[in-house]
Amino acid sequence: MTAQAHTASSPSPEGQRLPVVKGGLPMMGHAIPFARDPVGFLLRAHGRQGEAVAFSLPGRRVASFCGPQANAAVLSLDDSEADRRPVYEPLVTPLVGPGAIFDVPAEVKTWHDSLLLSLLRRDALARHAPDMFDQVERYIAPWPTSGTFELMTVMRDLAARITAHCLIGPRFNRTVGPALATLLDQLQAAFFMSFVVGSRSLLPHHRRADRARKTLTRAIKEIAPHDRPEDSERSHFEELMSAVGPDGRSLDEDTAAAVMLGWLFASASTPAHAAWTGVLLLQHPQWLPVLRAEQEAAFTDHPPASLSALHGLERLGHCLLEAERLHPAVWLLARTAVRDLCIRGYRVPRGHLVCVSPGASHRLPGVFRDPGTFDPDRYLPDRREHRATPCALIGFSGGRHPCLGMSFALQTTKVIWSVLLRAFDLELADPDVREARTDLKHPPRRPCTVRYRRRNR
Ligand code: HEM
Numbered sequence: 001m002t003a004q005a006h007t008a009s010s011p012s013p014e015g016q017r018l019p020v021v022k023g024g025l026p027m028m029g030h031a032i033p034f035a036r037d038p039v040g041f042l043l044r045a046h047g048r049q050g051e052a053v054a055f056s057l058p059g060r061r062v063a064s065f066c067g068p069q070a071n072a073a074v075l076s077l078d079d080s081e082a083d084r085r086p087v088y089e090p091l092v093t094p095l096v097g098p099g100a101i102f103d104v105p106a107e108v109k110t111w112h113d114s115l116l117l118s119l120l121r122r123d124a125l126a127r128h129a130p131d132m133f134d135q136v137e138r139y140i141a142p143w144p145t146s147g148t149f150e151l152m153t154v155m156r157d158l159a160a161r162i163t164a165h166c167l168i169g170p171r172f173n174r175t176v177g178p179a180l181a182t183l184l185d186q187l188q189a190a191f192f193m194s195f196v197v198g199s200r201s202l203l204p205h206h207r208r209a210d211r212a213r214k215t216l217t218r219a220i221k222e223i224a225p226h227d228r229p230e231d232s233e234r235s236h237f238e239e240l241m242s243a244v245g246p247d248g249r250s251l252d253e254d255t256a257a258a259v260m261l262g263w264l265f266a267s268a269s270t271p272a273h274a275a276w277t278g279v280l281l282l283q284h285p286q287w288l289p290v291l292r293a294e295q296e297a298a299f300t301d302h303p304p305a306s307l308s309a310l311h312g313l314e315r316l317g318h319c320l321l322e323a324e325r326l327h328p329a330v331w332l333l334a335r336t337a338v339r340d341l342c343i344r345g346y347r348v349p350r351g352h353l354v355c356v357s358p359g360a361s362h363r364l365p366g367v368f369r370d371p372g373t374f375d376p377d378r379y380l381p382d383r384r385e386h387r388a389t390p391c392a393l394i395g396f397s398g399g400r401h402p403c404l405g406m407s408f409a410l411q412t413t414k415v416i417w418s419v420l421l422r423a424f425d426l427e428l429a430d431p432d433v434r435e436a437r438t439d440l441k442h443p444p445r446r447p448c449t450v451r452y453r454r455r456n457r
Pocket of ligand 1: 084116263266267268269270273274328329330332333334394395396397400401402403404405406408409410
């Protein structure tokens with residue numbers, strides 16, 4: 001069997017039936033064990049029944065695939081075979097506003113993506129690097145010599161400020177930055193509730209999200225147009241408004257604001273990844289001297305802000321990969337089968353949700369040695385377990401639609417931990433940290449208290 005999906009040329013492609021996970025209930029299907037521990041549920045199902053299984057959630061039938069070859073087969077599917085839009089559009093459009101992300105034809109989405117990419121290219125990342133350091137340094141400057149902080153609160157704040165500063169503008173960050181993490185949390189909570197209950201209903205989560213969207217849209221429209229980054233003649237908003245789309249038209253103000261809000265929303269996985277990086281490091285303090293030595297070697301200048309210095313932090317990079325592997329913030333990637341498909345020899349009827357799970361796949365024995373163990377050495381050149389097979393590590397997806405913000409997110413997390421590790425001695429108040437499964441991104445459960453003491457540098 002190749003890694004490719006075998007797609008149908010006829011309406012009913014050949015293929016064997018997907019083995020069904022035992023224990024489904026009438027109406028509810030497998031909703032209860034899935035909601036309680038989705039990644040554990042999938043790991044157990046695939047462990048018992050192989051790389052492809054079927055299960056059901058209220059109103060949905062799910063074809064779940066697991067393992068590098070199966071990941072590659074699903075993620076290489078074309079949108080005309082398995083489409084993300086029917087899954088995500090009803091969840092996301094009410095949160096950011098119409099005309100952005102999946103609420104546009106494919107060619108317009110490609111154009112919107114290119115506008116974001118202009119802020120994420122290598123030259124842009126190099127410009128962002130000193131600003132990212134500056135944001136973190138300013139944030140911790142008023143902290144006393146020693147104390148405690150709640151890890152996820154700090155990671156949300158820092159990631160939100162960095163993203164707002166770099167992608168929207170410095171004034172927007174100064175004005176909205178302190179409230180931004182809470183507003184983005186409200187959008188995410190509504191996304192999660194809509195996914196669980198199957199549709200958008202007017203729960204308190206959705207009312208809070210509506211208010212958050214209005215607040216953010218208003219702020220973007222008021223502030224962003226005049227918010228020029230230093231040494232730039234035009235604001236990012238002005239750049240957006242002056243671009244011409246594939247239909248020969250430019251964005252109107254409301255749509256440009258929705259596109260920008262979509263960027264902020266898409267970046268909301270960064271805090272969970274940054275927080276798990278911190279938890280894993282502090283649970284394995286033998287790594288801290290290694291990382292500090294690496295920083296001493298890489299950062300010869302102050303502020304240590306160049307892109308090449310950041311790239312030099314290879315061991316920190318391996319720790320980030322372990323956080324992505326063990327605790328992927330996006331633990332499920334879902335598409336809808338647009339027509340009958342045959343994937344890895346299994347028949348997937350039209351309308352099924354087709355899923356791969358980074359969370360389950362990353363913990364398969366046989367792909368990663370001792371998969372439950374934090375072992376950054378697995379990425380060293382003599383092992384490179386994540387490259388031994390394509391699509392082994394898919395925390396940022398892969399195939400046709402990889403994450404556009406991966407480099408930006410990794411740079412953000414590298415900067416945050418570079419600053420914190422140099423500035424403080426750190427330890428977890430309680431090293432037994434669990435996942436918060438009621439939160440979309442499964443971040444560390446709160447409160448995750450970190451004790452800190454300033455170091456003499
Ligand atoms: C640790 C942080 C992040 C993680 C783990 C992450 C993960 C992902 C994943 C798994 C997808 C694919 C979803 C799917 O196909 O179902 C995705 C898509 C995307 N991400 Fe990220 N992301 C992160 C940060 C960011 C940031 C900071 C940005 C923007 C600055 C961003 C922008 C996007 C965009 C625009 C897409 C959609 C790509 C497309 O439609 O083809 N992400 N991300």
